[in-house]
Amino acid sequence: MRVALDAMGGDLAPGPIVAGAREAVLEAHDLTVVLVGDQERIEAEFARLGDSPRDRLPIVHTSQWIGMEEKPVEALRKKRDNSISRCWSLMAAGDVSAVVSAGNTGAMVASALFNAKMFLPGVRRPGIAAFYPSHRGPVVIIDVGANMNAKPEDLYQYGIMGAIYAEEILGATEPKIGLLNVGAEDDKGTELTRNTRDLFLSSPWASRYLGNVEGRDLHDGNARVVVCDGFVGNVLLKSGEGAVEFLFATLKQELARLAADIPREALEKAGAALHRLKARFEYEEFGGAPLLGIKGACIICHGSSGSRAIKNALRVAGTMASDRLSARIAEHLQDAPRATE
Amino acid sequence: MRVALDAMGGDLAPGPIVAGAREAVLEAHDLTVVLVGDQERIEAEFARLGDSPRDRLPIVHTSQWIGMEEKPVEALRKKRDNSISRCWSLMAAGDVSAVVSAGNTGAMVASALFNAKMFLPGVRRPGIAAFYPSHRGPVVIIDVGANMNAKPEDLYQYGIMGAIYAEEILGATEPKIGLLNVGAEDDKGTELTRNTRDLFLSSPWASRYLGNVEGRDLHDGNARVVVCDGFVGNVLLKSGEGAVEFLFATLKQELARLAADIPREALEKAGAALHRLKARFEYEEFGGAPLLGIKGACIICHGSSGSRAIKNALRVAGTMASDRLSARIAEHLQDAPRATE
Numbered sequence: 001m002r003v004a005l006d007a008m009g010g011d012l013a014p015g016p017i018v019a020g021a022r023e024a025v026l027e028a029h030d031l032t033v034v035l036v037g038d039q040e041r042i043e044a045e046f047a048r049l050g051d052s053p054r055d056r057l058p059i060v061h062t063s064q065w066i067g068m069e070e071k072p073v074e075a076l077r078k079k080r081d082n083s084i085s086r087c088w089s090l091m092a093a094g095d096v097s098a099v100v101s102a103g104n105t106g107a108m109v110a111s112a113l114f115n116a117k118m119f120l121p122g123v124r125r126p127g128i129a130a131f132y133p134s135h136r137g138p139v140v141i142i143d144v145g146a147n148m149n150a151k152p153e154d155l156y157q158y159g160i161m162g163a164i165y166a167e168e169i170l171g172a173t174e175p176k177i178g179l180l181n182v183g184a185e186d187d188k189g190t191e192l193t194r195n196t197r198d199l200f201l202s203s204p205w206a207s208r209y210l211g212n213v214e215g216r217d218l219h220d221g222n223a224r225v226v227v228c229d230g231f232v233g234n235v236l237l238k239s240g241e242g243a244v245e246f247l248f249a250t251l252k253q254e255l256a257r258l259a260a261d262i263p264r265e266a267l268e269k270a271g272a273a274l275h276r277l278k279a280r281f282e283y284e285e286f287g288g289a290p291l292l293g294i295k296g297a298c299i300i301c302h303g304s305s306g307s308r309a310i311k312n313a314l315r316v317a318g319t320m321a322s323d324r325l326s327a328r329i330a331e332h333l334q335d336a337p338r339a340t341e
Numbered sequence: 342m343r344v345a346l347d348a349m350g351g352d353l354a355p356g357p358i359v360a361g362a363r364e365a366v367l368e369a370h371d372l373t374v375v376l377v378g379d380q381e382r383i384e385a386e387f388a389r390l391g392d393s394p395r396d397r398l399p400i401v402h403t404s405q406w407i408g409m410e411e412k413p414v415e416a417l418r419k420k421r422d423n424s425i426s427r428c429w430s431l432m433a434a435g436d437v438s439a440v441v442s443a444g445n446t447g448a449m450v451a452s453a454l455f456n457a458k459m460f461l462p463g464v465r466r467p468g469i470a471a472f473y474p475s476h477r478g479p480v481v482i483i484d485v486g487a488n489m490n491a492k493p494e495d496l497y498q499y500g501i502m503g504a505i506y507a508e509e510i511l512g513a514t515e516p517k518i519g520l521l522n523v524g525a526e527d528d529k530g531t532e533l534t535r536n537t538r539d540l541f542l543s544s545p546w547a548s549r550y551l552g553n554v555e556g557r558d559l560h561d562g563n564a565r566v567v568v569c570d571g572f573v574g575n576v577l578l579k580s581g582e583g584a585v586e587f588l589f590a591t592l593k594q595e596l597a598r599l600a601a602d603i604p605r606e607a608l609e610k611a612g613a614a615l616h617r618l619k620a621r622f623e624y625e626e627f628g629g630a631p632l633l634g635i636k637g638a639c640i641i642c643h644g645s646s647g648s649r650a651i652k653n654a655l656r657v658a659g660t661m662a663s664d665r666l667s668a669r670i671a672e673h674l675q676d677a678p679r680a681t682e
Contacts, residue, residue, distance in 0.1 A: 216580065
C-alpha cells in the first residue's frame, strides 16, 4: 500500500509529519509513505530522527506549499507546484491509493474539486466525515466542513457514504441514518432538511432512514450516521470539542479543590479515569477525518496533529484504501439522485 | 408589573405552571401573574396548592390550547381561542408588560409574527437568545431557533439586541459581538456570514464587532454575544446540553467505579462539586430564553420546565419589562439596515 503524505501541512510541519510517517512504516511493513514537499527540509528531519527504512519513505519534491491561513482557491491557482496538489496528482496517476494532510483543509477540498476526475460518478461535492461520541460508540457526522452550500442530493449521498464508512471502519451493522434538525416533527427545519427527508423516504435507503435527530439526541447513538451541511457540522464538531475542553478544565479545578480530602492513591486513580474519559472524546486513534465521495482514500488531519495522529491517519488511510470503501460507495451511489450546480 | 403566563404550555401543564406563578407572586409583592388557559383546570391546581394571593393571580379563560407537537401555523389558524395567542393579545392591548410560556415554541414565535404590530420597528424576525457557558460567564447566543432563514440584516440586528440584553441582564460592559463561523479568516463561511460581516464593519457598531468565532472558541468568552441563524444556534444549544448530560452520565459511572477507594466524606464532597458544576450549565435561574425584537418582554421556557423555572422566568420577564430593554433595543435599531421579504 502506497500513501502520499503532505509533509508541509500542519501547524508544526514538517517535524511531526515526517516523524509520523517514519513511525507508520516501522509499524506496518507493507506500507510505503510518499513524503511530498521540500526535499531539503524533509531530509533534515530524517537526519534528526536517526535510522529509518528509507526505501519505504520516498520523497517527491515540491518547491511550494500552502499555509494554514491562505485562501485555498487563490493559493492553489498561484502556487502551481504546491504539496497538496501534488498529493492529488499522485493519486490521480495511480501512484498512491490514499492521500493524507494536516494542512489547509480548504485547499485539500478545493484541490480535490479541481481534480474533478477524482470524484466518484454523480458526486457534486465530497463530504468530510467525523466522529462524535455516543453511548453506543462513535457516531459518524457528515459533512463537517467541506460543503458550505449543501443541496438535498448532497446530504442524501452523505448518508450513503457515511453508512458504508460506519460499516467498514466502525464495524457497524446496518447503521441508521439521521438528519440533523431542530425538532422531531417532519416539517421542522429548512427547505434543505425537508427536501432531504423526501429524498430518503422515496429511496432504497428508506428503511435505514431514522428521521430527524436533534442536537441533544446525538449522544444516544440511535442514528450511527448523521447528515448535515458543512457549516452546521463544523460548528457542531468544534463546539463539542470546546465543551469537552471547558468541562475538563473546570473539573480539574474542582478536583484540585478536593485534593486534601482524598487519599493520594484515589486521587491518582481519579486522574487516570478522567484521562481515559477524555480519550473517548479525542479520536486521535483515527488520526483525522476522511473526505468521502472520491476515488481512493483521503484523510484530513487536525492542523495541530502530532506524530501519533499522523501515524494513525496513515494506517486508517491504508485500511480505507485496501477495504475498497470507495468502490462500495460508488456502487451504492449509482442510482442516487444527483444535484447540479 | 403584570405578566401573562400561558398556563397550558409545557409538558406537565398546568400543574407546575400554576405552582410557579404562585411562587413568583409570593416572592415578588409588586408582581401580578395573569394565568391564561382553561379556568377549571387552573382552579383545580389552586385548590391543590392551598392558600394563594389570588388577587395577584387572575385567570383569563381560553377554551383552547396548542399542544407541544402541533404544527404552529396550522394550530394558530384553527384554534382561534388558544392560550398563546391570548397572551400576545393581552400584551398588545397593554394589559400586561410581558408574556411567558413553556409551550410550543414555534407557536409562540408565529403568534408574535401574526401580531406584527408587536415587532419593534424595522424588525423582520425576532430572535431567541440563550446562554452558553464560558470561562468569563454566560455568553449570549442569538438566534437559537426563531428564524430558520436569516438574512444578514437579521443577524446584524441580533447583534444589537444581544449586546443590549447582555448589558441589561448580565451586567456586561460593552460586550463584544462575534459571528459564529467555520474559521477565523474573513472569507470563511457562507454568503450569509460574509454579508453579515460587511454590515457590522460599515456600521456604528464596528468597534464592538469581534469578527468570526469558531465553535471551539465559544467557551473563552471573548465574544459575550454570538450571532447565528436559528438552525445553527438551535443545534449548537441542544448539542451543548446533550454533551453536558453525556459527560456527567459518564463521569458518574467513573466515580461509582472509584467509590471503594475514596472515603465517604470525600465522595460526598465530590458529588456536591459535580452538582455545582452541572448547575453552571443549566440556566434554570434565568427560567428560559427571551424572544428579542418585540415590544414588551417575552420568555420562552423549556417544555419540561418545573415550577422553579417558571417562577424564575416570571421574575426575569418582569425585570426585562421594567428595565425598558425593548426601548433601548428599539432606539439602537433605528438606523440599523432592514431586510425585506
